[in-house]
Amino acid sequence: RTRPVWAEEDGTFVVSRYRDIYALMHDPRLSSDPNNLLPEFADKLPPAEGPGGMAPAFIRTDPPRHDVLRRTVMRQFGPPHRPDRIDKLTPKLSAVVAELIDKIAGKPEADLVDEVAYPFPVAVISELLGVPAEDQATFGGWVDPIVNALTRPTPEQLQERNDAMQQLSHYMLELAQRRRTQPGDDMISGFVTDDGPDGRLEGGDLLSTLILLLIAGHETTVNLITNGWLTLQRHPDQLQRLRTEPRFAIRMVEELLRYEPSVHILPLRTAVDDIEIGDATVRKGHPIAVMLASGNRDAECIPDADRFDPDRPDNVHLSFAGGIHYCLGAPLARLEAQIALTQLAKRLQNPRLVADPPPYRPSPILRGPIHLRIA
Numbered sequence: 001r002t003r004p005v006w007a008e009e010d011g012t013f014v015v016s017r018y019r020d021i022y023a024l025m026h027d028p029r030l031s032s033d034p035n036n037l038l039p040e041f042a043d044k045l046p047p048a049e050g051p052g053g054m055a056p057a058f059i060r061t062d063p064p065r066h067d068v069l070r071r072t073v074m075r076q077f078g079p080p081h082r083p084d085r086i087d088k089l090t091p092k093l094s095a096v097v098a099e100l101i102d103k104i105a106g107k108p109e110a111d112l113v114d115e116v117a118y119p120f121p122v123a124v125i126s127e128l129l130g131v132p133a134e135d136q137a138t139f140g141g142w143v144d145p146i147v148n149a150l151t152r153p154t155p156e157q158l159q160e161r162n163d164a165m166q167q168l169s170h171y172m173l174e175l176a177q178r179r180r181t182q183p184g185d186d187m188i189s190g191f192v193t194d195d196g197p198d199g200r201l202e203g204g205d206l207l208s209t210l211i212l213l214l215i216a217g218h219e220t221t222v223n224l225i226t227n228g229w230l231t232l233q234r235h236p237d238q239l240q241r242l243r244t245e246p247r248f249a250i251r252m253v254e255e256l257l258r259y260e261p262s263v264h265i266l267p268l269r270t271a272v273d274d275i276e277i278g279d280a281t282v283r284k285g286h287p288i289a290v291m292l293a294s295g296n297r298d299a300e301c302i303p304d305a306d307r308f309d310p311d312r313p314d315n316v317h318l319s320f321a322g323g324i325h326y327c328l329g330a331p332l333a334r335l336e337a338q339i340a341l342t343q344l345a346k347r348l349q350n351p352r353l354v355a356d357p358p359p360y361r362p363s364p365i366l367r368g369p370i371h372l373r374i375a
């Protein structure tokens with residue numbers, strides 16, 4: 001409220017007001033390419049290239065490269081080309097999450113993170129990409145060390161991440177090769193056979209895109225489900241509605257996204273020009289972090305912002321960011337959370353939180369419990 005734009009000692013500009021974040025997300029003077037940082041800030045953001053000099057994923061690029069790769073993925077992922085892709089997945093999602101929940105339903109105590117929320121998104125993305133059922137456990141085993149090394153990794157975690165990345169990359173390229181000759185109705189088959197206007201997705205671009213889909217949609221979705229369950233346990237009246245009102249899950253998840261966003265701070269931007277915001281100037285070549293969580297609770301734009309209210313008529317949260325990098329997986333993330341939380345509400349008998357608040361992951365960027373034990 002008092003200093004909506006401020007400069008950290010390390011030169012990063014931090015922006016916290018709804019209107020400013022919204023405008024910046026649509027401002028072409030903001031770049032996602034870390035090569036636009038001044039050299040003194042080079043270590044402030046992770047390098048765009050993956051391990052082994054892998055091509056930058058399109059989330060870390062600007063137009064025109066960003067747009068070409070994003071369009072190629074959109075052709076396989078959603079409307080208007082494949083409006084059926086996610087809808088067709090709904091029964092499968094319900095079955096996968098129901099199986100995970102039934103394994104814990106009879107136990108005296110269970111961890112919702114380890115046993116439900118964490119394995120669920122990997123199973124979903126494996127299915128979408130077309131990883132055969134018999135490979136999905138091995139595939140999930142590679143994803144774990146990659147996701148675990150995202151925030152403040154130890155040297156051992158980095159080593160495990162690099163080993164897993166190498167094996168995963170080898171597997172993906174080999175699977176893509178198989179799908180070229182024996183395509184199925186899955187995304188990898190689409191990427192390697194579809195001669196759309198931008199051509200096929202191949203080589204380094206294919207690999208970095210597949211890994212982006214895995215990583216961008218993992219911990220974010222885990223956090224949405226676990227932050228969601230925690231919030232529902234703290235609001236038993238809303239939990240009860242989830243059991244009885246079939247369409248309540250849609251607006252409830254939207255409000256959860258606003259009230260307990262998975263991505264608290266989005267640090268991946270650089271100014272390519274000086275940008276004036278009110279009486280502050282964000283300097284060219286400096287890193288910018290936008291506080292999505294703060295924008296979501298900005299009383300100037302969101303009435304009664306600190307109240308969890310799934311019935312609010314207009315929910316304009318920033319949790320999937322905005323502009324050209326608006327979360328590509330948003331429809332899938334929404335569906336996963338709607339299904340997981342509805343199934344949890346239906347299948348768990350008198351669940352109780354063992355610890356409130358639960359322990360959180362040590363990340364200022366992605367916010368969510370590291371464990372969520374229920375009895």
Ligand code: HEM
Pocket residue numbers: 032058059060070125212213214216217218220221224261262263266268319320321322324325326327328329330332333
């Ligand atoms: C981008 C949030 C789930 C794929 C983003 C961005 C945010 C975000 C804030 C913008 C990043 C930026 O501007 O630099 C979330 C949240 C999720 C979620 C909160 C779950 C609750 C998913 C899922 C997938 C996915 C399930 C895919 C399977 C992507 C991709 C991008 C992206 C590919 C990059 C888009 C681009 O650069 O054009 N997400 N995400 N996300 N997300 Fe998500």
